[in-house]
Amino acid sequence: MLATKTRKPRIRDAEATQKRILAAAKQEFAKKGLGGARVDDIAERAKANKRMIYHYFGSKEDLFQRVLEDAYVDIRTAEQKLELDHLDPKDALERLVRFTWKYYLDNPEFLTMVNSENLHKARHLKKSKVVQDISRRLVTMVDTILERGVKQGLFREGIDPVQLNITIAAIGYYYLTNRFTGAIIYELDLMSRQALDTRLQFNIDTIMRLVCK
Amino acid sequence: MLATKTRKPRIRDAEATQKRILAAAKQEFAKKGLGGARVDDIAERAKANKRMIYHYFGSKEDLFQRVLEDAYVDIRTAEQKLELDHLDPKDALERLVRFTWKYYLDNPEFLTMVNSENLHKARHLKKSKVVQDISRRLVTMVDTILERGVKQGLFREGIDPVQLNITIAAIGYYYLTNRFTGAIIYELDLMSRQALDTRLQFNIDTIMRLVCK
DNA sequence: AGTTCAACTAACCCAATAGTTACATAGAGG
DNA sequence: CCTCTATGTAACTATTGGGTTAGTTGAACT
Incomplete structure (x- = not known):
């Protein structure tokens, strides 16, 4: 064919x-x-x-599950293509923070799908073997960066890669998924070029201060 | 009467x-x-x-708006009762982080309501004058803590209270609102007593490292 | 005791919606 | 060029669900 x-x-x-x-x-x-x-x-x-x-x-539910699975496969695949191993630990970490931010920014459907899935207590994701497998590699990725950073005396010891991962996701995710209510609460246009740049820089700063000695 | x-x-x-x-x-x-x-x-x-x-x-929509407004009023009212002014800046900040975490943990409906509202581009919240007014006081609260911390030489200068606020919310919110998908992705029971304690401590640590000199 | 009005109930309406059935045909393989 | 199946259409069904109508009754105040 x-x-x-x-x-x-x-x-x-x-x-x-x-x-x-x-x-x-x-x-x-x-x-x-x-x-x-x-x-x-x-x-x-x-x-x-x-x-x-x-x-x-x-069915509608099965279709939803498929779309959700694809969304997870897409982000995890993009992450794996980052090739962080040849960068020095600080640059690698910063790159991951930037990537996560930009991915959420460029793919807002991902955020909404995840929110929707959590509203349904992840009952669709539970059935998916693929997503579990590919997610494991993300934690490994962050762990490798951390280990390299510790070995070079740049990073603190004993940082949990899962907690770090969650934090990297959180500081971008929350800002972007709640951009509509956020705009009202803080009386700011959170999506202006300026606001986005400011937030990304703040996020990089937050993560660096968290891991560096 | x-x-x-x-x-x-x-x-x-x-x-x-x-x-x-x-x-x-x-x-x-x-x-x-x-x-x-x-x-x-x-x-x-x-x-x-x-x-x-x-x-x-x-109507259903009006009812939703009312429930949402009440939810915001409730959390902002609870925040205002914290009386952080008599605490030293570090303790005040830690208390705010703990409060935010505990509030989300005890009131998961708040998280879901906010998610739902963002799915609808905050069209209900936009109509609410009350929520805007009470939110302003939250930023002021954080700003006061920051100023006092700077004056005492404990905190760095130039930290944006809005960004800090968002970050305090984010690191708790993300973990708790995505607890179902998170449990699958990270293959952990994120809601066990142990996991919750670990996360809260990590969050306090994250914020302290961010603001302290 | 009677009047009045707000609090309440049950039954209904009809538009929207997930899912189906019955039928039509393009085009790949013989 | 004929046949058979996967691809496609359109009209239908059964149910759900937001919103309404029409009517009933408790209790506050005379």
């Missing part, structure tokens, strides 16, 4: 239709959550028939 | 019914979000007739 690229477009194209449905579902679920999203709207946005959603994905 | 306490219970009691509805709504909205919550379920949980909800609160 020919590669996807060279295959001339078909009127009927299962693969393309599935991709359109997944993309549409991601947008819809991100915008309205699992409960608020409408299967009809997903179908319309995907320029597909609703019947196809049920044919390919089984 | 007699005080609420001494008034003997009436079969018909507008005030009590409204309170039951608000309490039921808080639980329902927290559990299912705005979209997922069912007015019929709220009525049942409140042991009230659905008609009463519409009579007292107008």
